Amino acid sequence: MKVIQNIIGGLAGALALNILHESVRRVYQDAPRVDLVGEEALTKIAESAGTEPPKGDKLYAATLAGDILSNALYYSVIGTSKKKNLLATGLVTGLAAGVGAVTLTKPLGLSDAPVTRTDKTKALTVAWYTLGGVVAALTIKALRK
Template identity: 55%
Template sequence: MAKSGKSSALPQALGSGLAGAIVLNVVHETVRRIRRDDAPRMDLFGERGLRKIFDKAGVAAPNHKTLYYMTLAGDLLSNGLYYSFIGRGKNAWRRGALLGLAAGVGGVLLPGPMGLGKAPSNRTPQTKAMTVAWYLLGGLAAAGASRLWSKARK
């Protein structure tokens, strides 16, 4: 018999957060290969951020392929943890939408002030819209995974 209560809340939150992060990254990676001119390139922000960290540490950055995979792993981890805040319960859909929208808007507005450039998420109006839409989709995917998890446990 399955346990209920708080002991299952953390695995559910982390698992559904990871599901949202996977959906987000699959969409980003797929669309960037199809729409090369205006697709969001959030991977470039991650690579730039890692390069800055390596520079500050006085260490040579790894080759492009290794840096790309490090960025992808970091995206899955950070977005999975972020989306895990959606949690569970009847308000998961609302939290998923709000957190997804907040992440998308942040993805458009914050990279410039953070010194990571603007173009990868801000190149065209379509790029901006896709950035917000993909993060919203990730939030909704995490909420959906959480709701499915809850239903499966009943």
């Protein structure tokens, strides 16, 4: 039961992150464009595997699905902490993901411009991943009651 609660919490955090990202990026030019980083990564992975990467809407959909799945799994780890530590674990886990998104993109061979374009973009990237971690932690905590 605890594993399912963790996965549901992780999914809630991932969905919160992606809903925020997808909503704000359409109206605010300094919004992070993690979707572009994901599309670049998926294209490179497909090409290195010798397959034709998806294009257009199919690339976008595959990237969004992969992002939600990977973030859900990542955020579900928050549930391995004790109930009294869930919120702190969610904060730290989300913060680590945000800092990683800003600092690891370039070393991984991807363009970091979509997440480092301005100081606001960097701050929003870190804040949004942190929010995802908090949502995951609060969801897991609520499910444990």
